[in-house]
Amino acid sequence: MHVTGPLILGIETSCDETGIGIVRGRSRAGERNILLSNTIASSMDEHARYGGVVPEVAARAHLEALQPAIERAIDEAGVSLSDIDAVAVTSGPGLAGALMVGIGAAKALAVSLGRPLYAVNHLVGHIAADILDADAPPLEYPTVALLVSGGHTSLLLVRDLTSDVELLGETVDDAAGEAFDKVARILGLPYPGGPEIDRAAAEGDPNAIRFPRGLSRASDMAKHRYDFSFSGLKTAVARWIEQREAAGEPVPVADVAASFREAVVDVLVTKALDACAQHGVPRLLLGGGVIANRRLRDVALERAAAAGVTVRIPPLSLCTDNGAMIAALAAELIAEGRAPSTLEFGADSTLPVTQIQVAVADPVAVEST
C-alpha cells in the first residue's frame, strides 16, 4: 500500500501578506515535505501612500483576501478542502489585529472540516521555509538563523526546528526593513523602500559615507552583542542630508543609499557570523523578506565563505511571509508526533521563539491522526 503524508493547509496573516500554503508532509524519517501551493495576497499597495504598514488597513485586507486566497491555493495544489488533514496558523509574533483574522478563520476551518489545528510561531516558520526547498540537502543542526524583514530582525540559534530554538538577539527599535522604508522616505523615494534604495544604490559608492553600525561598540558587547538597532542609523542619514542641504550642497542620493545599505548589511552579517563563531556553528540560514536584497546575500555569502560558514537561503518566494512555511512547520510537528493545539489560543504579538507551537493539547486526550 502506498502511504502518503498528511496534507496541511497553512494560514499566515501576521503582517501585510495574506499567505495560504499547502504542503504534503513527509510520512517517514528521511522523506521530504512537498510544497503544493504558496498563495500570497499582499496589501502592500494599500500601505504605499502611508509609507508603512497600517495595522487596520492590513487587517481589513486580510479579511477580504482570505477566502479567495484559500480557494486559489486549493486550486493550485489540485486538491479539495475535504482532503486537508490538518490546518496550521500563525499565532504570533506579528500585528495582533491581523493575526486574529487568520486565527478566526483557521479555527472555524478546522472545526468545519473536523481536522486538527496547529498554532505555530511565525519566526520559526521562516526557518521551516527552508525544508520546502526540494533541491537543498536536509537542514543540519545546530544552525544560526538571521531573519530580516519589515517586521522583525532576529538572530536565532536553532538546535532543532520543532523543539529547540533560542533567541540570541533582535532589534531593539526598528526592523531592518522598516529602516529601508524610512530612509527611502528621507531620500524622497517611494514605499516599499528596499527595492528603491537598491535601485538608487546601484551607481553609488558604499564606502562614500561611514554611517554608524548600531550596537557594535565594544561597550555594547556585554548586553547587546547579538541585538540590532537601526533607529540611530536612520537619524544619522537624516542629519547627514540636512547638513548637506544647509551647506547648499547637492545630496548624492546614490552614495547615501549605497552607504546606508552597506551599514545595514555590514551589521547584519557581522553579528550573524559572530554568532556562528561564538557558538561554534558553521551554518547560517537566512530568511525574511529583506533577504531579497541582493547586496545582503552577496556580502553574507562572501564573508561566510571566508569564515568557513555554509549559508542556506530558501527560495525567495518562501523568504517573504507566506502560508507554506507555516504549513511546513506544522508538517514537521506532525512528523514528530506532536499533538495539535487546543482551540483556546489567541494572537500573541510578542510570542517568543522558544514557543514553537502554542496551546499544545494534552496528548492523551487527542486521538492520533
Place this chain on the structure above:
Amino acid sequence: MILAIDTSIGSTVAVVEPSGVVRAEAGSEGTLGHAELIGTLLVRALDEAGIAPADVTHVAAGMGPGAFTGLRIGIAAARAFALGRGIPVVPVASHDAAALRHLDTNPAGPFAIVTDARRRENAITVYDGVDDRGLPRRVAGPELRPRAADLAADPLTAAADIVDTPAISAAALGRAAALALAAGWEPTGELAETEPLYLRSPDVTIGHAPKKVSA
C-alpha cells in the same frame, strides 16, 4: 441547519433550525477574547445542538457595526466555516438581530438599536415594524453619533424609542437569517453586500515629510 456567528460586541454562536427554532446558543458577553473563544464556542454550539458540521447548510455572519478587531474574527470564522463545507454565508446586520429580538417582547413602533461603537460614539440603526419577510424594517442607519448626543433632539432618532443594546444574540441573528432564507434569500456574490459595517475609515494619516532631526 443555520450556524450563526456574531462577534460585533461579545462572542456568540448559535444553531438555528430553518423554521427559526433555536437549537443551541453559546457565548460570552465579554468584549475581548473573541479570537480565543471562537473555536470553542463553535464546538459547543454544534455539540449542544447535537449536530455535526456537515449538518450545517448556511452560516449567518453578523456584519456589525461593532468594534473592528472583534467583528472581523466572527466574519472570518463564518466565511472559513462555510468554505470548509461548501455552503453559503448569509450576511446579517448585527443590529437586525437586536431589532428582531426587541420585537419579540415589544410593540412594533419606531425604535432605535444603539450599540457602543467605541471612541465615545454609538452606532444607531432605526427600525419601524417588520417587512413582508417578518424582518425588522430598517428605516435609517446604521450611523454614528457621539455618546453624549441628545437623541431626543436628533432627527435620526427623535421619533424612536431608544433601545440600548449591550449584547447581540447569535440566536436572533440565526432567526433573522432563517426568515431571509424562508423568503427566498440567495447569495448574490456581491462583495459590497457582504462587507463589514465598519462605519469608519481606517485610522491613519497620510505620511507627511520626515521631521527635521538637526537642532
